[in-house]
Amino acid sequence: MKIFKRVLLLLILVVGIVFYINYPKLNMISGYAAKYLASSVLVGNREPESVVANDLDMPLVRLATTAYNIEEASASASVYGLMGRKAIDRQGLGTVLVNRHYPEGEIYIQPQRDTTFITKPYPYGHLKPKDTVFSEVDYEQLQKAVALAFDDNEVQKTRTLLVLYKGHLLTEKYVDGFTKDTPVLGWSMTKSILATCFGILEKQGKLEMNWPAPIPEWKNDERKKITLNHLLRMQSGLEWNEDYTTISDATSMLFLESDMTKSQRNKNAIAKPTEVWNYSSGTTNLLSGILRQQFRTQSEYLDFPYEAFIDKIGAYTMLLEADLGGNYVGSSYGWASTRDWAKVGQLYLNKGRWNGEELFNDDWVNYITTPTQFSEGRYGAHFWLNSGGIYPDLPKTLYSMNGFQGQYVFIIPSKDLVVVRTGLAENPIFDVNRFLSALLKATP
Template sequence: MKLLKRILLLLFVGLAVIVYLNYPKLNIISGYAAKNMASAVFVAERPAASVTQNDNNVPLIKLADTEVDQQQKTATASVYGLMNREAMYRDGLGTVLVTDDYEANKIQIKPNRIQPLDTIPYPYGQQAPKDTIFPEIDQNQLDKAIAYAFGEPELRKTRTLLVLYKGHLIAEKYLDGFTKDTPILGWSMTKSVLATCYGVLEQKGKLEMDWPAPIAEWGEDERKEITLNHLLRMQSGLEWDEDYTKISDVTKMLFLESDMTMSQRNKPAVAPPTEIWNYSSGTSNLLSGILRQQFRSHQEYLDFPYASFIDKIGMYSMVLEADVAGNYVGSSYSWANTRDWGRFGQLYLDRGLWNGEQLFRDSWTDYITTPTEHSDGWYGAHFWLNSQGKYPDVPKDMFSCNGYQGQYVFVVPSKDLVVVRTGLAEDPQFDINNFLSAVVKSIP
């Protein structure tokens, strides 16, 4: 009997230690589950059951029980009844995790949107795509690429796919439950959208990439040497831990902080600028905060991305989500349907020229595709590169927007191609080299 009691005591102590060590993680788990559910239901208008079965059905997150209140437009989640978190939808701003700083009754200003009518076919307008035949395209080869993308669905988990060639839609396919109108969370593709804001401001002569970051508290230490260019290239030398498997800088920022622009801003330097390359979502949100500083009012800041290029190129489905403090979460939270992600890729394929208007300088595309030191040629300025042949069977001039779980906008200038793929699996489960090389081979 004494032995049994000792065993039970040891088990109890062991369980208590496990709960103690993992209890803080529950805040992150339930926060992720609530936020993801709320955005998928109220931004993408998807069924909650599908989100539970697919999007939130990943390690740890699937431990959360999530409920949706359609009337209040909220989602709540907890893990075994612990660490209850709530996410709330706000018109024009997407959803946000409620924190102690959130004022539910505060009047929320939202971005102004403009949707003029046009008679131009997709992708340059809102009308139906032209039914164009390109005899040089190997349709059988293109069909093989599409078949690969949607093959082995439990492994590759492709949801949507689109191919543009010479500004024309030549392929498009959607998994059941998704259509051309379904908004898709871009995750870190949002970083490329944020960078484009800087390209537009540069075009307008409002800032230059070699300007020091305008942060007063950095003026008295080594951080004063950090420029906008260093931040866009993730080579600021600031401390940051981008680990999603634990309580880290990035998970605390996304699921605990009210003002996400401060997370990287308060970090010390661990190296001089350019000496190291360290991928940091905190840096992107810091840049979102710096972007806000360029405007006299919060309304002007909220309007700017839409008025300057998003609505101009017809990405009317896009929603940039904001944090509790009203800053766009430039690291992670933007939604747009697959066709609109295709427009974004086409904007870069056309080097900023859209229906006769130069939205950012032609040279901006060269800037964002110039390899950043210490990134092994894989990163430019908030865009990913293939300059060193990471994907050996894909042209080296390919560059892309990449997001968690395999959201991609690939731009291949030498082939006049834009390829959009979204899903729930990334490389190597979804083999980018195999898929993209198959698409490229269809073009002579």
């Protein structure tokens, strides 16, 4: 009997320790579930049941119990009834996790959009794509490549695929529940959208990449040497932990902070600028805050990404979500249809030109595709690169916008191709090299 009591006591102690260690994680789990569910329904136009059954069926997150409230346009989640979180809709700004300090019924500023119908064929307008047949394209091989992307799809989990060739729609495919108009969360592809805003401001002569970051708190310490270039290249030398499996800088920022621009701003320097390369979502949100500083009013800041290029290229399904402080979450929360993500890729393939207007300079593409020191040729300036040969059978000049769970916009200048793939599994489960090398065999 004494042995039994000791074993029971030890078991209770172990369970207690495990619970104590993991209890704070419940906040992240319920926060992720509530936020993702709310945005997927209200921005992505998905059915709540489908989101829960598919998107939220992942380690730890599946522990959350979720509910969607149609009347409130909100979603909530908790884990075993603990750490309840709620996400609400703010028209024009997406959804946001609220806290006990959030004032119900608060009036907030939202961006103004210009959604004028553009009378040109897709991708340069909103008319149907031209029914173009290219004599040099091997269409049989093209379909083999498309089939490869959706092969064994319970594992690969590809949802949408689109290929532009020479500015024309070559092919597209969608699984059930997704169409050409369905907004898809780009996750970290949003980083490239935020960076584009800086390229446009540079063309307008309003800033330069070698300028010191305008952060008052840094003026009297070693951080004063950090430039915009260092931030865009993730080589600021600032402390940051980008770990999504535990309570880290990244997860704390996304699921606990009201103002996400401050998370990286308040970190200490652990190295001099350029001495290390450290991928940081906090850096992108810091840049979002710096972008906000370039404008006199909140309205001008919110309008800028749309009026400067998103609406100009007719990407009307694109929406950038904001935090409670009204800052765009440039690290993670950009939505757009597969066709509109492809438009961004085509804009870069065109080196900033769209329907006769130059939105950013040619040199901006050279800048963002120049490898960053210590990234092993994988990273430029908020864009991913293949210059280091991570995809051995693909051109070294390929560059891309990448997001969590395998969201990709590949730009392949040597082939005049833009390829968009979205889904729930990333490389190597979705084998990028295998798929794209098969696709490239279809074009000269």
